[in-house]
Amino acid sequence: MSTPAQLATDIATAVRNLNHATLKPRMDGWEHPGDAHNVIGSLVASTHGLTQTLEQISQLLYDLQATRQIVSVDGAHATEGQVLSARSALRRAREHAAALTEGLGDAHVATSGLAMIDTQEPPR
Known part of the structure; x- marks a missing residue:
């Protein structure tokens, strides 16, 4: 079974391959x-x-910090602050991902009625 880190690496590879294919x-x-x-x-x-x-x-990250299973190793001993900062950044990333999904959804709808002039091929 793949780990989350391996799966994330696979996503990065897939995006790079998609960029080349398009x-x-x-x-x-x-x-x-x-x-x-x-x-x-x-x-x-x-x-x-x-x-x-x-x-x-x-x-x-929240669970690990709440159960005191992680510690900051930067010397500042600011584990809680680092976790809060990371969670805030992840929240913003979720908001951006949701906006990206909405924009892509709009593009998906907009492309649904397009076809080639010579073939009148419906979208696949």
């Missing part, structure tokens, strides 16, 4: 508006799920 239009699987529609749809699902992941990371 770099040049007119290649197999990246030539119709339906292709963009499908990619956007998958990104909606991904970013929606990311908000839950970020909350769960925040909860782990």
Whole structure:
């Protein structure tokens, strides 16, 4: 079974691969508006799920700090402050992920009615 860190690394790799795959239009699987529609749809699902992941990371840090299982190693002995700072940043990240999901959802709807001029192919 993969660890959360391994899965996060896999996501980073997948994004890098997606960036390469979408770099040049007119290649197999990246030539119709339906292709963009499908990619956007998958990104909606991904970013929606990311908000839950970020909350769960925040909860782990809270639980570890509340049960005094972690300590700051920077010499300042400011464990509680570091955890609060991390949780605040994760909350902001969740808000941004939710906004990203909403924007992608709007783009998904907007691309649903697009087709190639010569084929009138419906979105895939």
